[in-house]
Amino acid sequence: QSVLTQPPSASGTPGQRVTISCSGSSSNIGSNTINWYQQLPGTAPKLLIYSDNQRPSGVPDRFSGSKSGTSASLAISGLQSEDEADYYCAAWDDSLNGWVFGGGTKLTVL
Amino acid sequence: EVQLVESGGGLVKPGGSLRLSCAASGFTFSSYSMNWVRQAPGKGLEWVSSISSSSSYIYYADSVKGRFTVSRDNAKNSLYLQMNSLRAEDTAVYSCARGGGSYPGTGRFDPWGQGTLVTVSS
Numbered sequence: 472q473s474v475l476t477q478p479p480s481a482s483g484t485p486g487q488r489v490t491i492s493c494s495g496s497s498s499n500i501g502s503n504t505i506n507w508y509q510q511l512p513g514t515a516p517k518l519l520i521y522s523d524n525q526r527p528s529g530v531p532d533r534f535s536g537s538k539s540g541t542s543a544s545l546a547i548s549g550l551q552s553e554d555e556a557d558y559y560c561a562a563w564d565d566s567l568n569g570w571v572f573g574g575g576t577k578l579t580v581l
Numbered sequence: 582e583v584q585l586v587e588s589g590g591g592l593v594k595p596g597g598s599l600r601l602s603c604a605a606s607g608f609t610f611s612s613y614s615m616n617w618v619r620q621a622p623g624k625g626l627e628w629v630s631s632i633s634s635s636s637s638y639i640y641y642a643d644s645v646k647g648r649f650t651v652s653r654d655n656a657k658n659s660l661y662l663q664m665n666s667l668r669a670e671d672t673a674v675y676s677c678a679r680g681g682g683s684y685p686g687t688g689r690f691d692p693w694g695q696g697t698l699v700t701v702s703s
Contacts, residue, residue, distance in 0.1 A: 473625065506689040508626070515676060516618075516626065518691035527691065559626050563686045569640050570616070570628035570690075 474499065475560050477573035484581050488548040491576045493560035494541065499571055501541040503563045507534075510557040510575075519558070520545060547578075555580045583607040583692055585677050590697030597667050601697060603660035603677035611635075611655035614680030616690055617662050619673035619699075629675070630662065631685030638685055645671075667701045674698050 476494040483489040493505065507520040518527050520536035523543065535546045547554055560573040589601040603615070617629040630651040631640045639651055650663040660677050676696035681688010 503686075508690070510626075515693040515695050516678075516690070517693070518689055521681070521689040521691070557625075561626075561628075561690070567643075568686075569642055570631065572626045572628060575625040 473574040474564060474567070474571035475562065475573035477558075477560060477576045479574065480577045480579065482579040482581055483547075483550045485550055485552065487550045488546060489550060489578065490547075491545045491558050491560075491578070493543045493545070493573050495543075495562060495571070496541050498566040499541075499562040499564040500538065500543055502565055505536070505538055505543045505560055505562045507536055507545045508559045508561065510559065511553075512556070516559065550580055552580045554578060583679070585679065585692060585694035587675065587677055587694045587697040590675065590699045592700045592702065593667055594703050595668060595701055597701070598663070598665045599667065599699060601662040601664065601675055601699070603662075603694060605658045605660065605677075605679070608679070610653075610658040612683060614638075614683055614685040614688070615653060615660045616678045616680055616685065617651060617660075617675060618678055618690065618693070619671075619675045620696070621670075621673040624673075627673070631680065632660070633685055634683035640685055664699070667699075669701050672699060672701050 504522045508516040509519045510516040523538040524536040616631045648666045674696035678690035678693045
């Protein structure tokens with residue numbers, strides 16, 4: 472059981488907007504910034520969003536992040552087939568003194 | 582180009598030991614915290630350990646505490662993970678990832694190495 476809770480799956484059609492949620496607690500999301508990672512099939516994870524809502528250079532602005540209290544969301548607009556991947560949220564946990572990940576959300580583009 | 586390359590994985594019997602290495606290049610290694618993350622076959626990501634830039638702060642997941650030891654050699658731009666008393670549930674791809682700053686609890690994991698597979702089986 473992961474400390475951060477994500478839905479196991481999400482789906483959408485090309486061009487659609489999808490959101491992936493990540494729920495935590497006051498010791499992680501509630502007091503620290505959240506990062507999102509994208510893992511394409513057979514590849515290493517890649518940083519997608521950091522510090523709640525910042526995009527690294529090279530990440531399309533179709534990807535956006537938000538946070539409110541102890542929950543966060545990743546939004547993908549203008550869904551494309553190449554967005555089909557696993558998405559993970561992560562944050563530092565002050566109580567555990569370690570990083571915690573969500574269980575991951577498998578995004579399917581129909 | 583920032584690059585992280587892991588090595589040292591392989592097949593080991595339960596109770597055995599293995600030492601993983603992560604060779605870093607393309608950035609000032611001594612200025613960044615470093616991390617180990619693992620992924621069991623078909624499963625999600627699990628944080629294993631973090632070490633600050635000067636090795637002053639070290640953290641472990643409860644699942645590996647007392648069995649794994651993280652270290653680094655800034656002169657060699659290398660990160661290590663000594664894994665002892667290995668169990669079947671330690672079977673995973675182990676990846677190193679650069680942290681966002683000198684302290685492990687801040688920032689993000691970027692970039693990640695491709696990982697090295699550790700299989701614990703008799």
